[in-house]
Amino acid sequence: PDPEEERPLNTRQQQEEMATTASQPPDGAEVVVLDATNSAALSGGPHLFRRVSNDTLEIVVLGALAALTILGGPALDVPGSAWRFRDVVLLAGLSAVVRRLYSARLERAYDRYPELRTQPASKKRHAVVRDVTGRTAAELELIEYHDRLTMLAKFALDVGSYALLGRVLYAPSDNTSIFLGGSAGDPSGAARLASRAAFKVVAHHYTLSFGMYWMHRLLHANAFLWRHIHSLHHYARTPLARATYMDHWLDNIANAVIAEVGTQILCPLPKPLLFGSRLFRVCESLEKHSGLSGASINLAHALQRSVFPFAQMPHHHDWHHEGFKGSNYTFASIGGLWDVVFGTRHPGRSAKTAQNAATSHDDLQNRLGGKAKKNPFGAFFDRPLVCPIPTLLFAAAVGAKLFVRLGDDLPRAAAL
Numbered sequence: 001p002d003p004e005e006e007r008p009l010n011t012r013q014q015q016e017e018m019a020t021t022a023s024q025p026p027d028g029a030e031v032v033v034l035d036a037t038n039s040a041a042l043s044g045g046p047h048l049f050r051r052v053s054n055d056t057l058e059i060v061v062l063g064a065l066a067a068l069t070i071l072g073g074p075a076l077d078v079p080g081s082a083w084r085f086r087d088v089v090l091l092a093g094l095s096a097v098v099r100r101l102y103s104a105r106l107e108r109a110y111d112r113y114p115e116l117r118t119q120p121a122s123k124k125r126h127a128v129v130r131d132v133t134g135r136t137a138a139e140l141e142l143i144e145y146h147d148r149l150t151m152l153a154k155f156a157l158d159v160g161s162y163a164l165l166g167r168v169l170y171a172p173s174d175n176t177s178i179f180l181g182g183s184a185g186d187p188s189g190a191a192r193l194a195s196r197a198a199f200k201v202v203a204h205h206y207t208l209s210f211g212m213y214w215m216h217r218l219l220h221a222n223a224f225l226w227r228h229i230h231s232l233h234h235y236a237r238t239p240l241a242r243a244t245y246m247d248h249w250l251d252n253i254a255n256a257v258i259a260e261v262g263t264q265i266l267c268p269l270p271k272p273l274l275f276g277s278r279l280f281r282v283c284e285s286l287e288k289h290s291g292l293s294g295a296s297i298n299l300a301h302a303l304q305r306s307v308f309p310f311a312q313m314p315h316h317h318d319w320h321h322e323g324f325k326g327s328n329y330t331f332a333s334i335g336g337l338w339d340v341v342f343g344t345r346h347p348g349r350s351a352k353t354a355q356n357a358a359t360s361h362d363d364l365q366n367r368l369g370g371k372a373k374k375n376p377f378g379a380f381f382d383r384p385l386v387c388p389i390p391t392l393l394f395a396a397a398v399g400a401k402l403f404v405r406l407g408d409d410l411p412r413a414a415a416l
Contacts, residue, residue: 054148058096061155065089078166082271087170088162091275092155098282103241106290109297110240116294116356118318118349119238134237143232149249154256161261168405169264170271197273204267204277205334211258213338214390216331219251221387239289239321259333262398265405284334288317293349293357304335305359310345312336313357319348336361342381 069076069086076085110117130136135143161169219230229248236243245252259281269277284300293315295302304311316330316339329346332339339345340361347365350358358366381387 054144054151057148058151061152062089062093062096065092065155065159078162080172081162081166081170082172083162083166083170085162087271088158091278092158094275095278095282098279099245099286102283102286103244106241106286106292106297110291113292113294113297116292116297118291118293118315119322132238133235133240133243135235139232139235143235143246146232146249146252147246150245150247150252153249153253157253157256157260165261165265165402168402169261169268171268171405200267200269201273201277204263204269204273206337207267208259208263208281209332209334210338211262211391211394212255212333213331213342214387214394215254215258216333217342217344217381218387218391220331221382222384234321236289237321239291239318241286241290244285244289258394262394265398265401281334288312288314289321290314291318295357298357301357305357310336310340310361311359312339313348313350313359313362315348315350315357316346319346 066089069089072085074084077083078085131140216230219225229251233243233247233251236246260278264274280300284304287298287301290298291314292298293313295305298314301311301313305313312330312332312335316336320330329344330336330339330348331344336345345361345365347358347362350362350366381390
């Protein structure tokens with residue numbers, strides 16, 4: 001090939017060269033193009049800089065927790081909790097397996113179906129060598145460090161929250177209340193059971209989405225939080241599944257506290273539904289960063305789209321990354337309702353490369369000109385002293401509910 005021809009960074013050798021060179025190439029060095037047609041499979045993987053990879057470390061930690069479960073047995077279980085310690089370890093293990101398998105599936109689809117990519121091929125020349133998502137070597141090294149901290153902190157959160165709040169997070173009453181009102185063999189009872197389960201799941205997910213919406217929006221609106229925390233996640237301008245959880249570790253843990261502790265306190269789910277909810281959200285988060293638009297690929301989002309007209313699809317979040325900090329739209333995690341309510345919904349590329357995934361609300365916005373219509377309160381909520389208020393109210397609600405449940409739990413704990 002012509003040595004002067006622009007070429008993407010799409011081979012393992014090039015990726016390894018990137019990892020050993022400075023971000024800024026010397027004078028006269030070849031300029032590498034960041035092209036949306038890059039291959040995810042040949043980009044060298046998400047972890048390049050650690051001799052002991054984060055993948056290996058995660059397997060070691062999960063193995064240690066599994067061994068602890070076998071050796072400790074019932075002694076590790078929290079009295080009065082509907083969950084045993086092994087349930088916590090099992091959910092962590094299943095989440096890791098689903099995350100790896102589903103991420104690999106989405107990245108294979110990214111290479112196999114380039115026609116489904118949300119962002120068109122870029123012809124922009126870059127003076128800095130970048131990977132397939134648009135990150136420099138220095139950015140990758142920093143994000144990998146935080147990825148490792150995230151993994152260790154998340155395991156600590158799972159075990160610590162169970163040890164300290166196991167009776168509240170996984171109360172026996174929450175685990176059985178959903179099944180009151182009839183048996184599965186009774187048609188009317190089965191209908192009540194199904195409707196109650198559906199209501200609990202929807203309430204749980206919209207509560208979770210509200211808390212995460214305002215935390216996400218705050219991370220954009222507050223200059224300090226953006227510069228030092230959330231901007232790391234936006235190093236990926238062309239997101240892939242691998243970039244889903246590659247963020248500052250404090251950002252990831254704050255979201256985990258909201259989604260897995262605060263939401264479970266406010267709207268508790270019994271064990272079977274919580275397992276399903278957690279694994280569904282892993283798939284939804286990975287799809288959101290897949291860079292692809294298509295119901296046959298994004299199964300979790302196809303389910304949302306069939307139920308909710310405001311469902312946030314991958315092309316919405318892709319636009320959010322493409323616009324970096326200036327694209328202050330589509331903050332919601334599940335459902336997309338809060339973006340519509342608080343005026344931060346944008347149709348993204350739903351009128352162009354993502355037409356096959358457009359929602360009914362996208363169609364409406366495109367007919368109105370294809371722009372997000374911020375309500376009168378939109379700018380008001382972005383003020384530095386105002387934007388934290390919903391997050392603080394969410395935390396206050398969690399604290400109040402926790403105080404009440406701990407008070408109710410004291411006599412039972414004393415009896416145990």
